[in-house]
Amino acid sequence: MYLQSERIWIDEDFKPAILRIDDGKIRNILPYGSVSNVTDYGNRRVFPGFIDIHSHGYQGSNANDISPEGLLRWVEVLPSEGVTSFLFSTSTAPVQRLYQSMRVYLDTKATRPKGANMLGIHMEGPFLSVEFRGAHHPEWLLEPDVETFKPFLDLCKNELKMIAIAVERDTDLALSKFCIAQGIRVAIGHSAANLEDVRKARAVGVNDFTHTYNAMKGLHHREPGTVGAAMRFDDMYAEVIADGVHVHFDAVNILGIRKGKDKLITVTDAVSIKGLTPGVHVFSDRTVMIDEKGCGHLEDGRLAGSSNRMSDLLNNLVGPCELPWNTSVNSMTKNPATFLGIADHKGSIAIGLDADITILDDDFNIVETYVDGKSVFKEAK
Numbered sequence: 001m002y003l004q005s006e007r008i009w010i011d012e013d014f015k016p017a018i019l020r021i022d023d024g025k026i027r028n029i030l031p032y033g034s035v036s037n038v039t040d041y042g043n044r045r046v047f048p049g050f051i052d053i054h055s056h057g058y059q060g061s062n063a064n065d066i067s068p069e070g071l072l073r074w075v076e077v078l079p080s081e082g083v084t085s086f087l088f089s090t091s092t093a094p095v096q097r098l099y100q101s102m103r104v105y106l107d108t109k110a111t112r113p114k115g116a117n118m119l120g121i122h123m124e125g126p127f128l129s130v131e132f133r134g135a136h137h138p139e140w141l142l143e144p145d146v147e148t149f150k151p152f153l154d155l156c157k158n159e160l161k162m163i164a165i166a167v168e169r170d171t172d173l174a175l176s177k178f179c180i181a182q183g184i185r186v187a188i189g190h191s192a193a194n195l196e197d198v199r200k201a202r203a204v205g206v207n208d209f210t211h212t213y214n215a216m217k218g219l220h221h222r223e224p225g226t227v228g229a230a231m232r233f234d235d236m237y238a239e240v241i242a243d244g245v246h247v248h249f250d251a252v253n254i255l256g257i258r259k260g261k262d263k264l265i266t267v268t269d270a271v272s273i274k275g276l277t278p279g280v281h282v283f284s285d286r287t288v289m290i291d292e293k294g295c296g297h298l299e300d301g302r303l304a305g306s307s308n309r310m311s312d313l314l315n316n317l318v319g320p321c322e323l324p325w326n327t328s329v330n331s332m333t334k335n336p337a338t339f340l341g342i343a344d345h346k347g348s349i350a351i352g353l354d355a356d357i358t359i360l361d362d363d364f365n366i367v368e369t370y371v372d373g374k375s376v377f378k379e380a381k
Helices: 068-081 095-109 146-159 171-181 195-203 225-232 249-263 310-318 325-330 334-340
Strands: 002-010 013-022 025-031 045-048 050-055 083-090 117-124 160-165 185-188 237-240 264-266 279-282 287-290 357-360 366-371 374-378
Touching: 013 325, 050 068, 050 117, 050 310, 050 334, 068 083, 068 095, 068 310, 068 366, 068 374, 083 095, 083 366, 095 117, 095 146, 117 146, 146 160, 146 171, 160 171, 171 185, 171 195, 185 195, 195 225, 225 249, 237 249, 249 264, 249 310, 249 325, 249 334, 264 310, 264 325, 264 334, 310 325, 310 357, 325 334
Parallel strands: 002 045, 050 083, 083 117, 117 160, 160 185, 237 264
Antiparallel strands: 002 013, 013 025, 045 357, 279 287, 357 366, 366 374
16 A cells, blocks of 8 residues: 655654555655555645553543443544554552453453554552542552552553552652563652652653643742652653643643653543543542533542543644644654654654554544554544
8 A cells, every 4th residue: 555645744854755555564655756556645744643651541431440342442432533552541449440450451452453552551550649649539549569569560461561650659669660670661640759759760760750740749949849850850751731721731832842852742641531521420439520621520620631632632732832843743653652662663654663644634633544554544524
């Protein structure tokens, strides 16, 4: 198959080109107009498939309490927003419930379902701060502890890719060190860490911040806090929810300029409210009010996740956030791939990489999405 456009994202810029795709891979990049029998997208923008490393659910289905049917529906719908790969992100819940959801994930992935690539599991909780717990239930939080964590690793093995930890609670950083030794990426999340706590965690290999600004100690000129540390350390990644609700657009700009084109990671932090209508929805563990912007709020007003779409967040990044295209696109393609250690086959449009491709029009609507060279979503005519 040959795919042509006047604007294909290659080497961090839009270029006219033709992609030759075969057996799920990009086999060649040819001059624009050099092949006659092509699928021609005109001047529509062609990107590497978006990668969401922080996604909790869809349409009533929650990674903490998932059914096979709910997970299949979630995997199938993600390409409609340009997402071709994602991490199945759990949050704080009773451990037996988490074990069961993880088993459903593992069994479902083994069937190789149609839709977005299932890259692995991201644990956001239960090893978090009570003070900065956000919407996490305090009674289900646990102290960071290697022995408590080991059953999760025994169950998930190499499918466990990422974990958020309040590092200031991690005595001698024992759990952080253990996870890093297993190849698991550790992020500082829901944390009261000060800059020195972060400096120590960074020294042992912790290299990311969970949804920066949200549920962490803020920046102060006498104590930079967790937010200040996210800006201070150039070699650490920083996630951001660029929806203008969780984080003000100008605060996204400040973080994006500070992290540059290589260390910002855009995430949806989408939860089970995604795909549901605005109004009050009662779930097994909470009641959530969905506002007209698609954000969830608990009964006391605290934010409880989003229904963000990756394509909309890209629009925000280059629009009201006023970030450069390379910073914006990299934050949902190359950077998450590099962070996860999969940039050798995902995250860019280059010869030999997986043909995960997202095509948008100028209004940031998804035209078509390819996963492993196969069309898995196409706009309705």
